[in-house]
Amino acid sequence: MGNSKNEEIVWVKKAIKGDKEALGLILEKNQAYIYKMAYIYTGNQQDALDILQEAAAQSVDAIRTLKEPNYFLTWFCKIMIRQTGKLFKNRQHEVLVEENQEWVDRAGLIFTDSTSIDILKAVMTLEDKYRLVLQLYYYQDFSVREIGQLLELKEGTVKTNLKRGREQLRKILGEDYYDRSR
Numbered sequence: 001m002g003n004s005k006n007e008e009i010v011w012v013k014k015a016i017k018g019d020k021e022a023l024g025l026i027l028e029k030n031q032a033y034i035y036k037m038a039y040i041y042t043g044n045q046q047d048a049l050d051i052l053q054e055a056a057a058q059s060v061d062a063i064r065t066l067k068e069p070n071y072f073l074t075w076f077c078k079i080m081i082r083q084t085g086k087l088f089k090n091r092q093h094e095v096l097v098e099e100n101q102e103w104v105d106r107a108g109l110i111f112t113d114s115t116s117i118d119i120l121k122a123v124m125t126l127e128d129k130y131r132l133v134l135q136l137y138y139y140q141d142f143s144v145r146e147i148g149q150l151l152e153l154k155e156g157t158v159k160t161n162l163k164r165g166r167e168q169l170r171k172i173l174g175e176d177y178y179d180r181s182r
Contacts, residue, residue, distance in 0.1 A: 023063055034080070050087065059079055088132075127168075130164055133161045
């Protein structure tokens with residue numbers, strides 16, 4: 001496995017130097033993970049494929065800006081997040097609802113499939129600004145600071161959006177949802 005990671009870093013370094021085939025190999029090798037993240041960001045297959053295509057096209061030119069080859073996937077996911085933001089800005093407040101397999105709480109609780117589906121459906125009905133910060137915080141383990149930098153928001157705004165997003169989830173799911181689901 002370590003050899004595979006070293007090989008991938010070699011591909012990233014080649015891609016940074018302009019080797020488009022190497023970039024294609026990296027994206028192909030990581031396509032399952034990249035698609036899963038795109039799906040989490042958008043909530044449906046077609047939008048996930050659209051932002052993947054846009055992010056891949058943008059990465060061809062932007063790969064030269066990647067400073068640390070070990071962080072290729074993080075860098076690529078940031079491009080997808082920006083693409084997702086553009087997509088949702090263009091649509092305004094379209095509600096997207098799809099299912100997901102598992103939701104892991106920051107405290108380490110793993111919810112059952114039915115609770116994770118309930119939670120994801122509720123998350124997907126939130127306004128974009130709340131949904132995106134919740135997804136980055138809980139699914140991606142981004143810190144408040146990292147979310148702020150990524151979305152170009154002040155840390156206080158990120159904290160406010162997290163709090164308001166959680167409050168809206170409580171309203172949607174009901175105050176006693178966690179007690180009922182156990």
